[in-house]
Amino acid sequence: MERVKGLLIDLDGTLYHGKNRIDGADDLIRKLRERKIPYLFVTNNSSRTPEQVAEHLGGMGIPASPEEVCTSxxxxxxxxxxxxxxxxxxxxxxxxxxxxxxxxxxxxxxxxxxxxxxxxxxxxxxxxxxxxxxxxxxxxxxxxxxxxxxxxxxxxxxxxxxxxxxxxxxxxxxxxxxIGKPSSILMKYATDRLGISPSDAIVLGDNMRTDIAAGANAGCKTVLVMTGITTDENMEEHMKAAGVAPDYVCRDLYEAADLLCG
Structure with missing residues (x-):
């Protein structure tokens, strides 16, 4: 993969399930920080402030600051x-x-x-x-x-x-x-915050109908990770409903980290 200029990372279903961290989430964020790859946590959740989102992530051992959070x-x-x-x-x-x-x-x-x-x-x-x-x-x-x-x-x-x-x-x-996924408005807001074009961004998420569709609608590249909503059994159904296909598919976050961080 070409060097990543910016990564837009979904939260629930991608990095955690409720209060439980998904295996490899902390490793992914650590590698992104080590390689100085810009990223934002991008969520449809409108109820929490960035400070509350960062606190929730930190409580599961996923490094996060409020400045890295982008909400609907x-x-x-x-x-x-x-x-x-x-x-x-x-x-x-x-x-x-x-x-x-x-x-x-x-x-x-x-x-x-x-x-x-x-x-x-x-x-x-x-x-x-x-x-x-x-x-x-x-x-x-x-x-x-x-x-x-x-x-x-x-x-x-x-x-x-x-x-x-x-x-x-x-x-x-x-x-x-x-505003939120699958709309492109949230993606455009996030890429503007990173100071990059949507075409230079990659969306990482577990949901074809929201994360991957939003990335495609905004002109971003997309990486589907099989950690949440999308499974082998329902992938074709969700792709058809979303009307798009991911650019890359990873089985887990360790595979995603290898793809994105090299």
């Missing part, structure tokens, strides 16, 4: 701030989203917002839905941090940001601007 919340905040600096935003989300929007100089409001920004929101209820629909139907731009329909939890799969977004879209009749 940060990308959403950057997108809106670029389009409408200082815009008024209605926030349907948790700490990671609220923090990112405030840090970008955007103004939270529940009075005639210019944007309705929605991520995972475990306090979401009928009143939240009604307000969001009213705001959007009267002109606010709908922004969805990520389209994940389901999230893993200690009790099994639970509704994700995409499930809440589907209710808002159905009632408002308006498709949201999607």
């Amino acid at each position: 919340s940060l990308a959403a905040a950057s997108y809106i701030a670029h389009e409408s600096p200082g815009a008024k935003v209605a926030i349907l989300g948790e700490e990671g989203l609220r923090s990112a929007l405030l840090d970008a100089g955007l103004e939270p409001t529940e009075e005639i917002p210019q944007y309705v920004v929605q991520g995972i929101d475990r306090s979401f209820n009928y009143q939240s839905l009604a307000k969001a629909v009213q705001w959007i139907r009267t002109g606010a731009v709908s922004v969805l941090t990520n389209p994940d329909l389901l999230l893993p939890s200690d009790t099994g799969l639970t509704p994700g940001a995409g499930s809440l977004g589907a209710a808002i879209e159905a009632a408002s009749g308006v498709k949201p601007i999607v």
